[in-house]
Amino acid sequence: MSLSPSPLTPAQARAAMTSGQITGNTSALCPGHAQANLVILPLDWAEEFALFCERNPKPCPLLERLQPGDPFTRFLAPAADVRDTLPRYRVWERGLLQDEPTDIRGLWRGDLVSFFLGCSFSFDLALQKAGVPVRHLEQGRNVPMYRTSRPNQPAGRLGGPLVVSMRPMAPDLVPKAVEISGRFTRTHGAPVYWGDPAGIGIGDIARPDFGEAVDLRPGEVPVFWACGVTPQAALMEAKPPLAITHAPGCMFIADRLAEELD
Numbered sequence: 001m002s003l004s005p006s007p008l009t010p011a012q013a014r015a016a017m018t019s020g021q022i023t024g025n026t027s028a029l030c031p032g033h034a035q036a037n038l039v040i041l042p043l044d045w046a047e048e049f050a051l052f053c054e055r056n057p058k059p060c061p062l063l064e065r066l067q068p069g070d071p072f073t074r075f076l077a078p079a080a081d082v083r084d085t086l087p088r089y090r091v092w093e094r095g096l097l098q099d100e101p102t103d104i105r106g107l108w109r110g111d112l113v114s115f116f117l118g119c120s121f122s123f124d125l126a127l128q129k130a131g132v133p134v135r136h137l138e139q140g141r142n143v144p145m146y147r148t149s150r151p152n153q154p155a156g157r158l159g160g161p162l163v164v165s166m167r168p169m170a171p172d173l174v175p176k177a178v179e180i181s182g183r184f185t186r187t188h189g190a191p192v193y194w195g196d197p198a199g200i201g202i203g204d205i206a207r208p209d210f211g212e213a214v215d216l217r218p219g220e221v222p223v224f225w226a227c228g229v230t231p232q233a234a235l236m237e238a239k240p241p242l243a244i245t246h247a248p249g250c251m252f253i254a255d256r257l258a259e260e261l262d
Contacts, residue, residue, distance in 0.1 A: 010077065010253045014085040023087045023102055025142040025211075025249030031125040034187065034258045035251035036063055036076060036116040037228030038086060039235075040104075040244040043068045046113040048156035052234065053117070055153035059162055059230035061118035061186045063254075063261065069110035076254035082114045088247035090232070095239035100247050107244065117228045118187035119251050120165055122258035123180065132177050133169055135214040142249035143167070144208035145227050149201025150192075152234060160234035163209070164192060164200070164224040168216045177223055186261040194223040210248040 008016065010030050016022040026035060041049055046068075053060040064075040066082070073080045084103035091099040091107065101107075120143070124134045136143040143165045150162040169177060174194055182190035197205045205222055206213050210229050216222060235243045246252070 010255050013253050014077070014080055017087045018084045018103070020102055026087060026251045026253060027121050027124065027143060027249060028137055028140070030253050032257055032259075033122075034063070034076065034254040034256050034261055035119040035121040036254060037119050037231070038082065038089075038244075038246040038252055039115045039117065039231045040082070040112050041115075041240060042109075042242060043111040043113055045157075045240050048158055049115060049231070052152070052155035052158040052231070053115070055155050056230070058188060058192060058226035059152070059228060061188060062115060063118055063186060064116040066114040068113050071108065071114070073116070076116055076252065076256060078255070080252075082252070083108055086246050086252050087250040089250075090245045090247050092232075092235055092240075092243040092245070094241060095236045104244055112244070116252060117231070118184075118261065119228050120181070120188045120225045121251060122187035122261070123184040126180050126184070126258075127167070127177060130176055130180050132173050132180065133167070135168055136212070139214055141214055142211040144213050145210035145229050145248060146197070146202045146224075147209045147233060152230065157238045157240075158234045160230070160237045162192070163227045163230040163233050165211070165227040166205070166208075166214075166222050166224050168214065168220040168222050170219060171221050174221065174223060181225065184258060184262060187258060188226045188228070191223050191225050194221050197222055200224065
């Protein structure tokens, strides 16, 4: 399905995901509505992950947590089923990626706990309205994401590096981007860094670890936000027996507007 701005409502977009009509990145869908990253873990890992979110609120702003075995959201959307309302999932076993299915009904168990985390796609519309370019939307691509040299605050078995997303812009637009995104505290808030990528351990801006590269034009500066793929990097190191996440860029689209979260 096209990545051009979507006339679909969030409920219609989720239905299109359930039916398999939408299987790719959601950055251009339902502008203005909150989008969420997903982490699903067995119950014996849930409290450590909740603590990980508490200690690392920039990359892991917790929006909603479901009860063990309960697949239905309440806060973000009424009774949306977490098992088939994302375009694509990732299934991890002991830190290794096993599959990228479009639904996880066959994997569902009574001990699984779902966590929804804020996503920076939620404030892209606000940036655009203020005249700040959002290059991945302009180019119809997934946002580029990078592992950094900055460590997360550990929580039990979970640690790993901070992952960031990047949006390039002219230097004089950075203060505006900081001010606007800073209002969205539950979807990563203001950038964590801008300037030379080597300053946070990124070796090649043209080769993101997740997502797709976008054009960095002459005179522009890369601006980096904490990213909800950070838990996936932590899970790769911690190696739980089972973890299920969103595929990078393939988010849960909420009924709530992004501005309603703060």
